[in-house]
Amino acid sequence: MENNNIAIKTNDLTKIFGKRNAVDAINIKINRGEIFSLLGKNGAGKTTIIKMLCCLLRPSFGTATIMGYDIRKSPLEIKRIIGVSPQETAIAGHLTTKENLLLIGGVFGLKRGLSIERAKNLMELMELEDRKDQAQKLSGGMQRRLSIAMALMSEPQILFLDEPTLGLDPNARKSVWNYINKLKREKTILLTTHYLEEADSLADHIAIIDHAQIITSGTSAELKHKHKSTQSLKISVDNISSDILDGLMNRGMELITTMNSIVINSVELDFYSIINYLQTKNIKIKGIQMQEPTLEEVFLYLTGKEVKNENL
Amino acid sequence: MKIFSLASRNIKEVYRDPVSMLLGLAMPIALLILFSSIHKKVQLDMFSPQMLTPGIIIFCFAFLIMFSAILLAKDKESALLTRLFTTPLKPSDFILAYILPFLPLAFFQTAICLIVGAILGATFQHLILVCIIFFFAAIICICLGMILGSFITVNQVSGVGSLLITAIGLFCGAWTPLKMMGGVFETIGYALPFAHAVDAAKGLLTGSSFSNILGNFYFILIYALALFVLAIFSFRWRMKRG
Numbered sequence: 001m002e003n004n005n006i007a008i009k010t011n012d013l014t015k016i017f018g019k020r021n022a023v024d025a026i027n028i029k030i031n032r033g034e035i036f037s038l039l040g041k042n043g044a045g046k047t048t049i050i051k052m053l054c055c056l057l058r059p060s061f062g063t064a065t066i067m068g069y070d071i072r073k074s075p076l077e078i079k080r081i082i083g084v085s086p087q088e089t090a091i092a093g094h095l096t097t098k099e100n101l102l103l104i105g106g107v108f109g110l111k112r113g114l115s116i117e118r119a120k121n122l123m124e125l126m127e128l129e130d131r132k133d134q135a136q137k138l139s140g141g142m143q144r145r146l147s148i149a150m151a152l153m154s155e156p157q158i159l160f161l162d163e164p165t166l167g168l169d170p171n172a173r174k175s176v177w178n179y180i181n182k183l184k185r186e187k188t189i190l191l192t193t194h195y196l197e198e199a200d201s202l203a204d205h206i207a208i209i210d211h212a213q214i215i216t217s218g219t220s221a222e223l224k225h226k227h228k229s230t231q232s233l234k235i236s237v238d239n240i241s242s243d244i245l246d247g248l249m250n251r252g253m254e255l256i257t258t259m260n261s262i263v264i265n266s267v268e269l270d271f272y273s274i275i276n277y278l279q280t281k282n283i284k285i286k287g288i289q290m291q292e293p294t295l296e297e298v299f300l301y302l303t304g305k306e307v308k309n310e311n312l
Numbered sequence: 313m314k315i316f317s318l319a320s321r322n323i324k325e326v327y328r329d330p331v332s333m334l335l336g337l338a339m340p341i342a343l344l345i346l347f348s349s350i351h352k353k354v355q356l357d358m359f360s361p362q363m364l365t366p367g368i369i370i371f372c373f374a375f376l377i378m379f380s381a382i383l384l385a386k387d388k389e390s391a392l393l394t395r396l397f398t399t400p401l402k403p404s405d406f407i408l409a410y411i412l413p414f415l416p417l418a419f420f421q422t423a424i425c426l427i428v429g430a431i432l433g434a435t436f437q438h439l440i441l442v443c444i445i446f447f448f449a450a451i452i453c454i455c456l457g458m459i460l461g462s463f464i465t466v467n468q469v470s471g472v473g474s475l476l477i478t479a480i481g482l483f484c485g486a487w488t489p490l491k492m493m494g495g496v497f498e499t500i501g502y503a504l505p506f507a508h509a510v511d512a513a514k515g516l517l518t519g520s521s522f523s524n525i526l527g528n529f530y531f532i533l534i535y536a537l538a539l540f541v542l543a544i545f546s547f548r549w550r551m552k553r554g
Contacts, residue, residue, distance in 0.1 A: 054398045055398070056394065056397055056398060056551075057552075058552065076400055076402075079398055079399055079400045080400050082398065084395060084398040085395075086391050086394045086395055087391075088390075088391035088394070089391070090390070090391040090392050090394055090395035091392065092321055092325070092392055093390065094324060094325055094328050095321060095324065099321070099324075102317070103317055103318070103321045104395075104399070105317075106313065106314065106316070106317020106318070106320075107314050107317050107318055107396065107399045107400075107401055108314075108399060108400065109313055109314050109400075150395065151395075154399075160398075
């Protein structure tokens, strides 16, 4: 029997365009009320997964269920319970903020009064003013917020956010993150991103996707723990001579030094040998801290590629 | 309700571009006045307002192809359509919501051309039956626009649209009766619905009974239904492409 707590479940979900596998036998499970992030470079297959789950694209093989509905058999039922904010800012440029929201309320068959009430609440939540200007005149950040508000208009159980902060400046990005955080636990959210920070700060669960396949998944902490490529040790000291630093480097360690600290990176750190070495050289150790790898280091380790600052 | 919400948005979108609307209305009227003034000098029957008005109305409708194709192609490129594809709207809902905004425009085009024709001296009969003929002719043009808009881009619409407007003007017999052109032109013209709409409207406006134009009417009706279904399939295809 299907677990009632599962909101989205894919079963070897595959999409082939011509001879190219855009999505290759993806298997994910997303629990209700969870924010799940698909993290990957552009072209990795994230948007194609979202398009299949929203019933915009038919899978070549495999299938998925959304709240128990099969994407192949029940697209209309699925469309009634999902909200989608596509990668491009999908708003009607010539309509005002409120008109855009009422349009979505209308196409979902909401009564006019209810539509107006929800539009008002969403404008408050997303801090969107009821301006008479056409939506195309709003700033990029406001347009993104409007796009997310439109996705929420039908009060969906599942929310798909495809690159919700793409192309936004850091302030606007942070403000969109705040709004997404407000929805935490209320909605099941599948968000795609190629911003590591975004996945790290928002998602309960992260799946890293590369070349159409999910190469690893887990919570941010699990991923960092599971895929330590290198270990880092930060040692706070008073003064250290270049001879001692050379001695450490001769042991095959990568060093980053500041006025009063040394960060030692190595595939395998021999903690005791380092401490012994420093003590024999009469170095006064003021503090020692083991450092976790960042999500970026995990991503780099797994895919061998940088994702930051691409396509901005 | 769902259809009307999208239709109401489309109406706002269409009527926020008054220049195109004016072009769609003013150009055929200018042509009607021009040909009528020629008629006054050379007394050619085919240029009389009585004979010319139905053809001019169909020529007006040809602009609807371009307007409806542009609306759909623009939405396709703006990603708004992607969002709407994720809502519970069906392809037939979309087509109806995109057709509805153009019907008042088609009505205005018809009314204005008939009024100008009457001012220029034409006398018209069976106006309600004529409006039914023009209603289906307008549906044909709007559905053609929908089909076009499903497949081509905004930039391509102006080129293809201009070509279609010229072709419809030629093959509907708006300026020159198809029987005068004869041969391939006549065959092609009568294989399309536009010349039938012009002939049916001409017949009714000059007093023929509906039974006399029944053949033309069925031809137009079948074309309208076929293009409506084709427009839905084109849209379904577009939706499947995501």
